[in-house]
Amino acid sequence: MIKLRLLSALLICPLLLLSQVALAQTKPVSGKISDEKGEPIPGASVQAKGTNIGTVSDATGAFKLNVPEKTQTLVVSFIGFAPQDVSIANSSQVNVVLKLESSTLTDVVVVGYGTTRKKDLTGAVTSLKAKDFNKGIVAAPDQLIQGKVAGLMIVNNSGAPGAAATVRIRGVSSVRSGNQPLYVIDGVPLDGRVARPEINANGIGQTPTANPLNFVNSFDIASMDVLKDASATAIYGSRGSNGVIIITTKKDRKAPPNWTSTTPQASATP
Template identity: 50%
Template sequence: MSCKKLLKALLASVMLFLSLFSFAQDKVISGKVTDATGAGVAGVNVTAKGSTTGTQTGTDGTYRLSVPATATELVFSSVGFTTQEISISGKTTVDVSLATATASLGEVVVIGYGTAKKKDLTGAVSVISSKDFVKGQITTPEQLIAGKVAGVQITSNGGAPGAGSTIRIRGGASLNASNDPLIVIDGVPVDNAGVSGSPNPLSLINPNDIESFNILKDASASAIYGSRASNGVIIITTKKGRSGAAKFNFNTQISAATPVNKVDVLSAGQLRNLVTNSERAPQYAPLLGGANTDWQDEIYHTAIATDNNLSITGAAKNMPYRISLGYLNQDGILRTGNLQRT
């Protein structure tokens, strides 16, 4: 009788362990995002609330996302639509219909002449504030607004650290001349020449110091900048000091990147066997030697990136201040690639 009780207790313990183990695993949520007409919406940002896990919907509006078991809500956001937070408790399929957002006409935007209310503007101006920035591991400022502004295309130039991105506002305008927009940081135009010759003037700017982006798309909005603004203007406003007691903020992020696919090649032994068994040139097999070097492992490695940021914000009497210090150390998947920013 005691053996049966012991067996039952052991079985119950195993079942409890398995249930806890399965509970700790990630779960996969899939579904489709549509608009008011029922058509699929592409490029919608889908993230697990409270984490950096996310994805975007495909061209037909469908998505598939692996989220932590502790996640309880998904956040759906896209330009021109109202952000929605949907509970995923006990669900594996979540379909969402997004409502069209109504823009705030009282919003203050930055233009070349100063600031103005959106309702008073006739030009095409888009504003992306810090609350709307892309979340996750961000190393260059343009990544903050990728997929956030209609008519603005941001394409990565490559996987090398500091390579930056190609930015196009309403497409290219010239076959021979530059199609890069003018970038203005706190009223100062920036030359379009980046690190190591890359066309990325933003690579040495800390994304954590940016408050908002104002994108001027047409001639009336960017006329003050003249011909330099023929491809549009991106105005970057950095964070400023605020009145009140000193406030300290520190954040750190660590990420890793690995090559997705490697070329499947023969090992040294397999190559020697191939040559030995060949009817044409078996005499060359002894010339191959005994080395077995994987040259892909010699040039590729797991790239680690660390990003640390400290800021102090406050006011001394009537003078607000903000002091910030950041350090980025980003390795590339090529062993020779590295970007350090202080």
């Protein structure tokens, strides 16, 4: 019995020493997280940079954390706010003020017969600018947003140049009627017809249907807005029941006049 006690004591002593060494290699850090108005931010993530050691702030925005002794920086983040690196090299008590990250909610979106800001929208609208389009050579303007919008499916029907594509916004909504969305270019709705007529030659076959957007140069498009819910029907009527794709082309930019002198210089006579 005495031997067992001695053996257990010999095993516990190294464990205590190791725990003390581990505690000696960490340092406590505490602080409070708030926004620019001074309101506490509960649930903010606090993590020692370069490690998986972290915690979250409580209801008052306060946090406590034991980090490795060599840790010099904390990474503080929260949804809707820009992540911030906080130095703890010279202090174990920090107060962090998170700033709202730059948002696209102030971007102007073309809806129906006017424009509005994203934060004022009540419908499902996706807006893509020229910088968001697919890069490279495209055969039709609708390929610029292929795979870029949630709920929008674009499938090429044929490999022929200018052939039409199947476009579906949030799936098939009609059994007997058409399911193509309504295209509106610079405020003018298209009726779905194309400039190229279909040719049906006996014994040869019929030419594939053409894309109604073939007359639009892809490089002239500034933005494309996709209306995906009932608000499109409320604005455009039954034509917008399958969704609406609003295309805005580039406009001339105002710039100060620039003069270049073309007066020939007099040549020296011998």
